Amino acid sequence: MLRRGDIRLLGNVEVGRDVTMDQLRAHYDAVILATGSDRDAPLDIPGADLPEVYGASEFVFWYDGHPDVPRTWPLEAREVAVLGVGNVALDVARMLAKHVEDLLPTEIPANVAEGLRRNPVTDVHVFGRRGPAQAKFTPLELRELGKVPDVDVIVYEEDFDFDQGSEIAIRSSNQTKQVVKTLVDWTLKEPEDLTASRRIHLHFLHQPVEVLGEGGHVVGLRTERTALTGDGTVRPTGEFVLTPVQAVYRAVGYFSSPIEGVPFDDVRGVVPNSEGRVLDDGHHPIPGLYATGWVKRGPVGLIGSTKSDAQQTIAHLVEDVQAGRLGHPARGHDAMVAELEATGVRYTTWQGWELLDGFERALGEAASRERVKVVERETMTAVSRAEDHDGRLV
Numbered sequence: 001m002l003r004r005g006d007i008r009l010l011g012n013v014e015v016g017r018d019v020t021m022d023q024l025r026a027h028y029d030a031v032i033l034a035t036g037s038d039r040d041a042p043l044d045i046p047g048a049d050l051p052e053v054y055g056a057s058e059f060v061f062w063y064d065g066h067p068d069v070p071r072t073w074p075l076e077a078r079e080v081a082v083l084g085v086g087n088v089a090l091d092v093a094r095m096l097a098k099h100v101e102d103l104l105p106t107e108i109p110a111n112v113a114e115g116l117r118r119n120p121v122t123d124v125h126v127f128g129r130r131g132p133a134q135a136k137f138t139p140l141e142l143r144e145l146g147k148v149p150d151v152d153v154i155v156y157e158e159d160f161d162f163d164q165g166s167e168i169a170i171r172s173s174n175q176t177k178q179v180v181k182t183l184v185d186w187t188l189k190e191p192e193d194l195t196a197s198r199r200i201h202l203h204f205l206h207q208p209v210e211v212l213g214e215g216g217h218v219v220g221l222r223t224e225r226t227a228l229t230g231d232g233t234v235r236p237t238g239e240f241v242l243t244p245v246q247a248v249y250r251a252v253g254y255f256s257s258p259i260e261g262v263p264f265d266d267v268r269g270v271v272p273n274s275e276g277r278v279l280d281d282g283h284h285p286i287p288g289l290y291a292t293g294w295v296k297r298g299p300v301g302l303i304g305s306t307k308s309d310a311q312q313t314i315a316h317l318v319e320d321v322q323a324g325r326l327g328h329p330a331r332g333h334d335a336m337v338a339e340l341e342a343t344g345v346r347y348t349t350w351q352g353w354e355l356l357d358g359f360e361r362a363l364g365e366a367a368s369r370e371r372v373k374v375v376e377r378e379t380m381t382a383v384s385r386a387e388d389h390d391g392r393l394v
C-alpha cells in the first residue's frame with residue numbers, strides 16, 4: 001500500500017517532542033489518532049512493587065526490539081507466574097518457555113536471542129481468575145501453545161468447572177467452544193506424556209492476591225481459589241494457594257498513553273470519542289480530529305475488529321468532509337516536511353524504511369537468517385536517512 005505512492009510516511013516524529021498537535025492540525029485537514037495502547041494496566045495487590053514483577057508490555061517491547069527500552073532483560077527465575085489468561089499472557093508464557101533455537105528462524109533480535117539463551121526457566125504458571133470458559137485466549141493461539149517443542153502444557157482437572165454462564169458462553173461462541181475443547185483435551189494427558197524439560201501450567205479459578213517477597217525479592221505468588229457463581233463471574237472461597245515463583249508478569253490488559261494536546265479519559269485509558277470523532281470536554285466533536293483502534297475503544301480485539309473500527313472512523317471523516325465540517329484549508333504535507341527540516345527533526349520516510357529493510361536483510365544473510373533486526377534508534381535513523389552518525393549523507 002505504501003509503495004503505491006499516495007500514502008506518505010513520516011517516521012521518528014513524536015507528537016509532544018518534535019511537533020505539537022496544533023502544528024499537525026494546521027498542516028492537515030484531518031488528524032486520525034491510531035496510537036494504540038502501549039502501557040500495562042496496573043494490578044494493585046501487595047508485593048506488586050517488588051523488582052521482579054513486570055508488566056507484559058515491557059517484556060514484549062524488549063523481545064520485539066523496541067528501540068527505547070534497555071537491551072537486556074533479567075531472565076533469572078526458574079519458576080515464573082503470568083497473571084491473566086488472554087493472548088498477551090499466552091505470548092509472554094510462550095516466549096518465556098520456548099527454547100531459543102526454535103526462535104532463531106524468526107525475526108528475533110540478536111540481543112534477545114542472547115538473553116533467552118541463558119534463561120534458566122523450567123516452569124511458567126499462568127493464572128486466570130475465572131473458569132476455562134471465561135479464558136480470553138483465541139483458539140489458534142492456544143493450540144499453537146501445545147506445539148512448542150520440548151514444552152509441556154499442563155492443566156488441572158480441579159480447575160475445570162462450568163456454570164450456566166459458561167454453558168451459554170460455549171453455546172453462543174464458536175471461539176469459546178474451541179478454546180474449551182482444547183483445554184479439556186489437555187486434561188486427558190497421562191503423566192508419561194509429560195517428558196519436556198520445560199512446562200507451562202494453565203491454572204483457572206485462581207485470583208492473584210499477593211506477591212510474596214523475601215529480602216526484597218519475589219519468592220512466591222499467593223492466589224485465592226474462586227468459584228463460579230452461575231453467570232460466569234466468580235466469588236472468593238477463602239482457600240489460598242502458594243506457588244513458589246521468582247518472577248511475576250502481569251498480562252491483565254493494556255492502557256493507552258495520553259497524547260499532548262488531545263483530551264484523555266484517565267479512567268478508561270482512551271481518547272474520548274463518539275464512533276471515532278474525538279470529543280472535547282463539553283462532549284462536542286473537535287473538527288478534523290479522529291481516533292481509531294485501541295486508543296479509540298480500548299485494548300480488545302484482533303486485526304479484524306480493528307479494520308471494521310477504522311471503517312467506522314473513516315465513514316465519519318468522509319461525512320464531515322462532504323458536510324464541510326473540517327474547517328480552514330490546511331497548509332499541507334510539504335509545508336509540514338519543510339517545518340520539520342527547519343527545526344532539525346530527523347524524520348524518516350517509506351524509502352528510508354526500505355533502506356533499513358535492505359540493511360537488515362544483508363545483516364541476516366551474513367548470519368544465515370532472513371534478517372537481523374536493528375534495535376538502536378540511532379542506527380535505524382542513520383540507515384533510514386542514509387547518513388552517518390554525525391548526520392552527514394553517506
Ligand SMILES: NC(=O)c1ccc[n+]([C@@H]2O[C@H](COP(=O)([O-])OP(=O)(O)OC[C@H]3O[C@@H](n4cnc5c(N)ncnc54)[C@H](OP(=O)(O)O)[C@@H]3O)[C@@H](O)[C@H]2O)c1
Pocket residue numbers: 043083084085086087088089091128129130134135136137138141207208251252253254299300301302
Ligand atoms: N496473537 C494474537 O492474535 C494476539 C496477541 C496479543 C494480543 N492479542 C489481542 O489483544 C487484546 C488484548 O489482549 P490481552 O491479553 O492484553 O487482554 P485480554 O484478552 O482482555 O485478557 C486480559 C486477562 O487479564 C485478566 N485480568 C484483568 N484484570 C485482572 C485482575 N485484576 N486480576 C486477575 N486477572 C485479571 C482478565 O480476566 P477477566 O476476563 O476475568 O477480566 C483476562 O483473562 C485481545 O483482544 C487479544 O486477543 C492478540
